[in-house]
Amino acid sequence: METLVTEIAPDIYRLSTYVPDADFMFNQFLVDAEEPLLFHCGLRALFPLVSEAASTVIPLDRLGWITFGHVEADECGSLNSWVAAAPRAQVAHGAMGCLVSVNDLCDRPPVPLEDGQVIDLGGRRVRRLETPHMPHGWDAGLLFEETTGTLFCGDLFTAIGDAPALTEQEIVGPALAAEDVFGATCLTAATAPLMRRLADLAPTTMGLMHGPAYAGDCSTALRELADGYAERFARSQDG
Numbered sequence: 580m581e582t583l584v585t586e587i588a589p590d591i592y593r594l595s596t597y598v599p600d601a602d603f604m605f606n607q608f609l610v611d612a613e614e615p616l617l618f619h620c621g622l623r624a625l626f627p628l629v630s631e632a633a634s635t636v637i638p639l640d641r642l643g644w645i646t647f648g649h650v651e652a653d654e655c656g657s658l659n660s661w662v663a664a665a666p667r668a669q670v671a672h673g674a675m676g677c678l679v680s681v682n683d684l685c686d687r688p689p690v691p692l693e694d695g696q697v698i699d700l701g702g703r704r705v706r707r708l709e710t711p712h713m714p715h716g717w718d719a720g721l722l723f724e725e726t727t728g729t730l731f732c733g734d735l736f737t738a739i740g741d742a743p744a745l746t747e748q749e750i751v752g753p754a755l756a757a758e759d760v761f762g763a764t765c766l767t768a769a770t771a772p773l774m775r776r777l778a779d780l781a782p783t784t785m786g787l788m789h790g791p792a793y794a795g796d797c798s799t800a801l802r803e804l805a806d807g808y809a810e811r812f813a814r815s816q817d818g
């Protein structure tokens with residue numbers, strides 16, 4: 580296995596590892612700025628590969644921030660390995676997630692973020708968006724990089740298989756097909772509205788955790804995904 584590094588937007592790097600046994604890919608994102616930020620730590624088992632890939636972009640002791648969407652092994656399994664490798668980095672997570680999990684799990688006390696809170700990285704600015712239970716996890720949230728319009732959309736649009744680093748090809752169909760296999764998303768009345776709120780950000784690029792980065796019409800893709808979940812939620816209410 581190898582971790583491929585691709586710049587998907589100015590100073591925004593995708594670190595991508597395809598795991599053939601699972602026919603599934605795991606991506607992390609590095610935002611290079613005065614205080615570089617890592618979004619998703621990745622699986623503990625992949626830390627040697629991913630950290631080596633990250634170090635081709637920046638020395639790890641320059642890393643300023645470590646954050647992720649929700650508590651799960653592929654999001655933060657390697658959190659404490661990153662904390663050890665990046666002595667200056669602050670760990671940040673949603674306030675609820677800090678209270679429930681990360682204050683206890685993390686070797687460095689985390690910075691709790693409120694919904695909509697911006698971290699100015701110096702050259703890049705990221706905003707934490709709380710999305711409780713969407714796609715899953717009480718503490719779930721996403722990250723929007725405002726200067727490039729990049730939405731780090733975590734497990735949204737998760738697809739099975741390998742994928743190119745950056746695409747404008749259709750991502751909604753593969754995502755709904757994977758949803759119907761995995762059932763990974765909490766189907767609630769809030770699921771589709773939260774996705775539509777992300778569409779209102781009008782992102783120019785989306786960084787998928789399990790799929791390609793997407794440079795097509797992101798708002799339309801998010802609204803179509805929301806429609807797919809609205810249908811599934813409606814069906815779940817029948818009978």
Ligand SMILES: [Fe+2]
Nearest residue numbers: 649651715734
């Ligand atoms: Fe997840």
Ligand SMILES: [Fe+2]
Nearest residue numbers: 653654734788
């Ligand atoms: Fe994930």
